[in-house]
Amino acid sequence: MHKACFAVAMMVSVSTQAVEKFTIDPAHTYPNFQINHLGFSTMHGRFGKTEGSLTIDWAKNTGSVDITIDAASIDTGFKKRDDHLRSPDFINAAEFPEITYKSTKVTINADKTAKVEGNLNIMGVSKPVTLDVKSINCGDHPMQKGVYVCGFDAEGMIKRSDFGVTYALPAVGDEMKLHLEVEAKRN
Secondary structure, three states, X not given: OHHHHHHHHHHHHHHHHXXXXXXXXXXXXXXXXXXXXXXXXXXXXXXXXXXXXXXXXXXXXXXXXXXXXXXXXXXXXXXXXXXXXXOOOOXXXXXXXXXXXXXXXXXXXXXXXXXXXXXXXXXXXXXXXXXXXXXXXXXXXXOOOOOEEEEEEEEEEEEHHHHOOXXXXXXXXXXXXXXXXXXXXXX
C-alpha cells in the first residue's frame, strides 16, 4: 500500500513539475498588425501595452494563453490616424478599453512550433481565432541572472468586419494579418 501511494505521489510530483507558468514581459512583447490601405500599400500598426500569462505543459505538449491589450495604445506612427483608430469608427477604445485573447486549446509540436486556438475579443465581440506559433525558444536570460524566459513568434488572420469594425470598407482592407512577438518570464 505504501509503495502504491509513493508511486502516485511521485507521478503527481513529476506531472506538476512539467507545467510551467509564465508572465508576459510587456517591454518585450509586440502585438502588431498589417492591413491593406486603400489598395495602395500595406499599413502597419502595433499596440504598446500588453499584459498576460501563459502556461506550458511540456509533458502533454499543451498549455494556455491569456493576453490583454490596451486598445488605446494603438500606434501606427501618425497621431491623427491613431486618434481616428481609437474612435468609435474603428476600435472605440473609450468604450472597449481592452482587446483580449484567451486560448481554448494549445498544441505544441516536437519542432517547437505550436497551434493556439482561442477567442479574440474586440469591441465586445468574441470570435475564434487560430494562431500559428512559428517558434518557441526558451532558456536562461543572458542579461538577467536566474531568469528563465520563453519567446514566441505567432501569427494569424482575422476579418475586422467579424468584430463590427466596418468603417471605410472596402477601401481599407477587411483582412488583417496579426503578429505577436511575445517574451514571457517563468514565475
